[in-house]
Each structure stands twice: as structure tokens, then as C-alpha cells.
Amino acid sequence: MTAGIQEAFVEDVVLEVAFHLFLLPIFVQVNFVVFPLTFDVLTEPILLHAPPEDAANALVFENEKSTRTAIETLNDFLICQTVSRIETEKFTFTSTTEYVRIIFVQRRFTQIDVFSSKPYRGNPVAVVVDCDGLDDGEMQQFARWTNLSETTFLLPPTNPAADYRVRFFTPTEELPFAGHPTLGSAYAWLIHGGTPRSANTIVQECKVGLINVRRDGNSLSFAAPSLLRGGSVEELLVCEAATSLGIDRDAIIDSAWIDNGPGWLGIQLASAEQVLAIKPQKTHLTLGVVGAYPAGSRYAYEVRAFYSSGGITVEDPVTGSLNASLAQWLIGAGRFVPPYLASQGQVMGHAGEVHVSMDETNQVWIGGEVTACIQGNVEI
Numbered sequence: 001m002t003a004g005i006q007e008a009f010v011e012d013v014v015l016e017v018a019f020h021l022f023l024l025p026i027f028v029q030v031n032f033v034v035f036p037l038t039f040d041v042l043t044e045p046i047l048l049h050a051p052p053e054d055a056a057n058a059l060v061f062e063n064e065k066s067t068r069t070a071i072e073t074l075n076d077f078l079i080c081q082t083v084s085r086i087e088t089e090k091f092t093f094t095s096t097t098e099y100v101r102i103i104f105v106q107r108r109f110t111q112i113d114v115f116s117s118k119p120y121r122g123n124p125v126a127v128v129v130d131c132d133g134l135d136d137g138e139m140q141q142f143a144r145w146t147n148l149s150e151t152t153f154l155l156p157p158t159n160p161a162a163d164y165r166v167r168f169f170t171p172t173e174e175l176p177f178a179g180h181p182t183l184g185s186a187y188a189w190l191i192h193g194g195t196p197r198s199a200n201t202i203v204q205e206c207k208v209g210l211i212n213v214r215r216d217g218n219s220l221s222f223a224a225p226s227l228l229r230g231g232s233v234e235e236l237l238v239c240e241a242a243t244s245l246g247i248d249r250d251a252i253i254d255s256a257w258i259d260n261g262p263g264w265l266g267i268q269l270a271s272a273e274q275v276l277a278i279k280p281q282k283t284h285l286t287l288g289v290v291g292a293y294p295a296g297s298r299y300a301y302e303v304r305a306f307y308s309s310g311g312i313t314v315e316d317p318v319t320g321s322l323n324a325s326l327a328q329w330l331i332g333a334g335r336f337v338p339p340y341l342a343s344q345g346q347v348m349g350h351a352g353e354v355h356v357s358m359d360e361t362n363q364v365w366i367g368g369e370v371t372a373c374i375q376g377n378v379e380i
Helices: 136-146 179-191 235-245 272-276 320-332
Strands: 005-010 013-018 023-030 033-040 047-049 060-062 067-069 086-092 098-114 123-128 151-155 164-169 201-206 209-216 219-223 252-257 265-269 287-292 301-309 312-316 340-344 352-358 364-379
Touching: 098 179, 123 136, 123 179, 136 151, 136 164, 151 179, 164 179, 179 201, 179 209, 179 219, 179 320, 179 364, 209 364, 219 352, 235 252, 235 265, 235 287, 265 320, 272 287, 272 301, 287 320, 301 320, 320 340, 320 352, 320 364
Parallel strands: 067 098, 123 151, 164 201, 265 287, 301 340
Antiparallel strands: 005 013, 013 023, 023 033, 047 060, 060 067, 086 098, 098 123, 098 364, 151 164, 201 209, 209 219, 219 364, 252 265, 287 301, 301 312, 340 352, 352 364
16 A cells, blocks of 8 residues: 555544554644544545535545544534544444544543642542543543542533533442532632633532532632432431441431432431541441530531442541531531531541531531642543
């Protein structure tokens, strides 16, 4: 086969095709960024053109013997200015037609530590910034791989009042809302060039609606969303919660549904010391446990969070959503008066500090310091 270079212009995209003996790399040049696509060698020179039936979404590479189509839309990654490499995988459609699918795009990534003034002592969240073109399965797979309590994916908003949209994934499922990932996602959006409409308020869109996030230096706080479920807990579940926590039923002085997305069942014990002494057993419940410190202490209370993941009971280091719904419950019951600090994560070697405040409209705000600990790119 004769080596050579051909160029074709498709929807303002310049394609340069270099023919080699064993592999055919194709370089897509967009805004001066070059993306290589690798195809198996063909025995005939290739003509590149846009298929008339779907010119905006695909490119067809033809010769007399085969047809190759990039079936993923170029639009999915053209808008992502930081994309640098795309790889392909091939599968056979018929004996005479082959298709090539784009499977990896390099996207901006950062891992944020939330709710601690000491880096690596809060709760980490992985944030993928450029997520157009990712489907649910790809997001879930990446979240399973990071194996953090949550991984988030930033997208353009669908609500015109929002600055960005975010989706929250645990290693096993998607959540409608999560607290420390809200702050970590907002911080990642800001440090990667996001500019909010309002000087000091960022508006996040997620599955529970619009969430306001305020910034003050390296501290961010979110407006606690309304509960999806509140009220009393049936006694059978309270007893099950006690067993799951390895404590007597009589140690629980109050309980309530305080679910703002993850499914929290709130449990109050008599003291922070009792909370710190918990040795949890296996549970399928999502439990938030709180106990007060003595008056005059730095912290109002100690918090611990337990949930099931893949049949294993997991403890979360510092939990924004739980602290939000605990504050709504406890302030509403008149047991604590904001502003105050809550502590979480001591048993796990973390140093979580959660700032709880309330504004003149009685809106509860949950805040803390945030730090970007890892920055780079990931291929998804």
C-alpha cells in the first residue's frame, strides 16, 4: 500500500489520515488540539466524508471493500477543550461492514478533601469535570473504580437558573443528593474556571432540585435541602438500629427519619462518648448517630454515619447530607442553637469539622473548608 496523507473537511473539523503498513492512525484536529484515532490498516485508499443522513453525528470512512463509521458523536467531545486522546474499539456489523466506536476521552479530574482544615483529614470526593457524552453505565463504572463514598460528574445545567449540573454516584448506585460531594463539586467547578452568576453564591442543579452554595475564602457551605422523609420511626426499626450499632435499645434517647436523599435514619444517644464507643455490626440501614459534648466544648456534638455497600457496613468519615438533616432535626427540636461546630471522623483518624449556621429566613447552612489534593486528567 502506498503511504500518503489525505485531508477532508467535515463540519469544520479537519481530518488528517496517515496511511501506514499495519495501523492507520487518524488525527482529528479541533481548536489546535490533536486527537488520535487508531484503525486497522485498509488495503485501499480511504475517502472521508460526512454521511448525508446524519452529517453532524458521524463520519464514514469508505473504500470498495468496507465501511467504517465513528458512531459516537463528535459533538460529545468537541465542546471539551481539554480532550487530548481518544482510542477506539472495533466490532463487526456484517461481513462487509465494520464500525469503530470511540471509547475513551481524556477529561479534567480533581479529588477534593472536604470538611477539614487539615488536608487528607476530611472526606474525599472524586470530581470529573467534563462529562458530556458519558452514559449512566460509564459513570457508575468509574465510581466503582474510584471506590470512594461518592464520585461526581459535572455537566451543563438544564435549568437556566443553575451554574452547573452534578450527578452523584457511590460505588453501587446513584444518589439524588450528597453533602460533602456538593461542596467538593462546587470547588472543583470554581478552580476549573467556573464563574457563578452571583458573586458569592453558586447554584447547583441535581436530582433534588437547585442547591445554593456560598463561598467564603476556602470555605464553602450549602443550603440544607428539605427532607424527603421525616417523622417518627417504627419501634421495630429502632430496635434493629440498636442491634446494628451494638448498643442496648435503652441507650437511644430519640430517633427520627431525617432523609434528604441517602435514606438517613437519625439516632440520638446521651453523649458524644457513647457515640465514639460504637462498634457497628452488619446492617442494611442508613444510620446517622449523634451525641452531645459537655457544655463549653469546642463541638456541640459528635456524629457518626453508617450504611451498607455491597453487603458490608461502611462508616463515612464526614457526611454533609447527614449533618444537614441532623441539624434540621435537632435545631427544630430546640436541642441546639446555631451557629455551632459538629465533629465527625475521629474514630477513623479523620478530623472533620462541620460548621452549622442558620440565616434570617431559618435556612440551615452546612459548611467547611475544602482543599484540592489531586488534579489531572482521567480517560473515560
